[in-house]
Amino acid sequence: MHNIPVGVLGASGYAGRELCALVRNHPRLSLAFATANAQSGNTAELRGGGSVTFIPTDQAPLPDAALVFSALPHGASKQWVDRARAAGARVVDLSNDLRIGNGVEGVPYGLTEARREQVRGAQVVANPGCYPTSVLLGLLPLLEQGLVAPGATISIAAASGVTGAGLTARLDLLFGEVTENFRAYGVGNTHRHLNEMRALVAETGADIDLLFTPHLLPTARGILATMTVPLVRELADPLGPWRERYANEPFIELVAGPPEMRHVIGRNVVRIGVVPAAHVRTPTLVVFSAIDNLMKGAAGQAVQNANLMLGLEETMGLPA
């Protein structure tokens, strides 16, 4: 079988490089081009071996690609999605620009386990944010099955490694500022990713509020979301809703206790564990959801969506 040529726009950042690495190891995809403006002409090493040389984004031979991944910055991505479509390519957009809840309609939201049929065969897919991926896949079984107490606030404390902020030269992301430190940011329920989360919660019909507080971890990768969920009633089998909802899902792992972040690093999976809270009058579940922010939280899910869009096996080329 012939390989399918794909391109990566904005390939020099963390998600872009991970995309190039995944494409490089994919049995059916081949890398037609990888662009980066500030680093055009440079060659970057890929995780797991090999390297990629960047060309300027406006020199991307878009018609050569059957599918284009855009890892361009928020705001800059949409115009390139349009150009790629005009050139006949399918597009997976990893930016915020086309995601649900952000003012654009009609573009399937690529939270694969929630939107598989919309993604399959789509021309354009908006790949979810890293935090929404971990939060939503952790909460959807409870929300969809009407198990969250109406009117409740779900308190979410999430922590992410620094690659979540991108490969940008910011003083507050220097090793000397991050090591032996831990801090919240985007506080007061203001993080950009809340739009996506609220939109999907609303679709379930659940009448609840989210209160989301992200934190910066002294790690390179990984997200762990710890979520306190008031329930309508105690659950005899706490993991039951997830087992039922995610039966046969290749990229969802359910564990008995709290998951460790390291066990998902480098893998396109969500690992979910739940624990009922003792000593509280409201039946409450603590739900933990761990992902690699660059895999299931970005590049891995993008390839998962691309596989579906291109009619390939959904798991192809993805480490699980």
Add this chain to the structure above:
Amino acid sequence: MHNIPVGVLGASGYAGRELCALVRNHPRLSLAFATANAQSGNTAELRGGGSVTFIPTDQAPLPDAALVFSALPHGASKQWVDRARAAGARVVDLSNDLRIGNGVEGVPYGLTEARREQVRGAQVVANPGCYPTSVLLGLLPLLEQGLVAPGATISIAAASGVTGAGLTARLDLLFGEVTENFRAYGVGNTHRHLNEMRALVAETGADIDLLFTPHLLPTARGILATMTVPLVRELADPLGPWRERYANEPFIELVAGPPEMRHVIGRNVVRIGVVPAAHVRTPTLVVFSAIDNLMKGAAGQAVQNANLMLGLEETMGLPA
């Protein structure tokens, strides 16, 4: 003025060594002895210079000390507190054994900012746990002033560096297991420190539940507690309750936004920031509280209490 001789039981652990270091730099205290059973005869370096040599605990010349700090393990400490008292020494016990909520009555609980008058002149003080110190000093202003919504659950996600688990040879605390990792533990609202927290909450008369989930950070030191608190009403001046409650407190720092953990390392302070949550129907405050688990969370607060017990200036010898 003569120096006041003090002893440290169980001095080879992280809190014990920090105590020795603080005593060494204290203008009025001098170290009479430092004990450690497994490491007796060994000499350990102290943070900031100098060293200490350990003697076996049962060879401690208790009558030589005006005050004894016990950093012995939970369960093993109480008997030594009794012996030290019988020998005429005052005692600050850093173990769980005599703390409020754990079945012992009549021993002042050394959360200094909450119990200053009981500590002053006491013969024995039970030094609080590290998590309760950060959580309670963060919440007390709201609880005492009746500002938390009755019946509410306060969701607390806290993260601690590994020294919180002590200097113990556990596989799960090895560098290779902790680096690039993050995980919850003591889940389901079961952590031992909850007894202390609930006891002090009960004293305020607040009718609320705590839901506490600790996490292990890839750092040596530090605790950050992120707490979601439903309020009876919006606060026009969100930091007001803390400013009022902690006016003139030398070891409480109030900051406009979320505090960074690194800014309290090596210092006997609690740094508190609060942020109102947008987009939730219940007025809610996110309260952040950061401490150094070995300073305000252990050895520093122990010296703060010892200063009061001995009639010294409360801040003496303590880095703030």
Add this chain to the structure above:
Amino acid sequence: MHNIPVGVLGASGYAGRELCALVRNHPRLSLAFATANAQSGNTAELRGGGSVTFIPTDQAPLPDAALVFSALPHGASKQWVDRARAAGARVVDLSNDLRIGNGVEGVPYGLTEARREQVRGAQVVANPGCYPTSVLLGLLPLLEQGLVAPGATISIAAASGVTGAGLTARLDLLFGEVTENFRAYGVGNTHRHLNEMRALVAETGADIDLLFTPHLLPTARGILATMTVPLVRELADPLGPWRERYANEPFIELVAGPPEMRHVIGRNVVRIGVVPAAHVRTPTLVVFSAIDNLMKGAAGQAVQNANLMLGLEETMGLPA
């Protein structure tokens, strides 16, 4: 084709788990058993997904395996190598017990790029230490081609991540003791691995001394060896000896400048860079050699050798 059953003795340590993970992803090998005494009955997660459950070593069904990897501790391994051979299995021994320079003769030393023909078809192979792998593959081209100044001392400063010390509950390997620290150990040219290194140097006929100083890095994995080599003459093409010696080697990467440790993590490669030293009267080359201590330094090279012993493609199942 049928899969070839292999067993892992001492599988609960870092190298043992990596072996299990490599076997799990190997296209032709299958895991017949994995043993561990202290952790028998336990199940451990493998890097990259999946898990393994350990049985006691003395219950290992040795005759079921065509090849056995022994990752048992030094001293304890030899007897099990003998038992496995008696049961008809080939053996790759990762311990120190059978390595060259340690008193045992006749067992091929599995530094694959130096002993490929002896390894191919061997019944037993002694897998090299991690440090010798990085040092020797870095130096052999110069030594074999007579380019090192006779009588010279090659000064080697090497640094390793903590997994090099094994998964053992030692206080000095705790996260709190290793983070933000760096220190030498095995100083004075006394490290156990020197025997292997000297034996292979002697075989080249080079009349030189090694002075080897290992250091402990605050990382989980990786070794970087920095080696100062006095030469018989300036080299017009400094990388020439390596390019010539390692032409067509699948697991050797030559780079223009100094290699970064992170670029070899998770990969069965040695990355070598050399830089001539300015401002010294003796022509001198600084040779850098980087490996993942658990891959090319242990489990990866063990599988590389097993592939050859079993008549498989040398690179099969190995990430390069």
Add this chain to the structure above:
Amino acid sequence: MHNIPVGVLGASGYAGRELCALVRNHPRLSLAFATANAQSGNTAELRGGGSVTFIPTDQAPLPDAALVFSALPHGASKQWVDRARAAGARVVDLSNDLRIGNGVEGVPYGLTEARREQVRGAQVVANPGCYPTSVLLGLLPLLEQGLVAPGATISIAAASGVTGAGLTARLDLLFGEVTENFRAYGVGNTHRHLNEMRALVAETGADIDLLFTPHLLPTARGILATMTVPLVRELADPLGPWRERYANEPFIELVAGPPEMRHVIGRNVVRIGVVPAAHVRTPTLVVFSAIDNLMKGAAGQAVQNANLMLGLEETMGLPA
């Protein structure tokens, strides 16, 4: 006694902030001003508590200061040294601009333990680089006493935490690029600090070459230099030369084995250990020298020099 007003130029970087923190805790110095161009108007937290607000450098009230520390970048510092002198202030310059070996003559080189009498009472002092401080204080006893083999090359592998590169927004200093990594830089004996080192070696009359290879550690602070020194003869008492040379030095610590980097962090000391090398035909000593790059390697030594220049006790205000 009145406090002595001092100013800090270029105070927003790592060394500059450390200077502000040291001045803040100094019993006789007070901070008259702190400048920073890019961050003028900003307030920065100081290690150990307190904060400082920066003014633009060209608004520095130089005549208000009895002494000015310049932590301005290399190349930009010299002109401000001249202006501060013209305004009547003494100056400690932490840049490379006035250091020995860099083309400027007549300015005392502030390696205090080597130049105490020149520094005492000087108007201007060039504060040494961090690497030269650790290397030279480690080597001077051997060099001055003629114990290094003539014609020898001293091989120096040094490793530094990232603050050695300054608080600059470089991609290669991001946490995500430095964690779990280790790499050499400035290779081939080309590091800027070699000029200082060679100049001081030359003054001792020792006929030797230095071969210096620095590495970047995944730590915030600290330098460890590992130096291989061929000797003219075996030393019966290996530490003897250091004990003799550094008798009564308050900031030099000699240890029996190899020093750990963490034991010097936050302290204005050099910790030196030496170990004779076995199994080499040339008598050789491995010399280890550890400092905190921001303390004895920069701000601490600057204050040590300032104390001498101002007629204060040399150790005043310095943590040892």
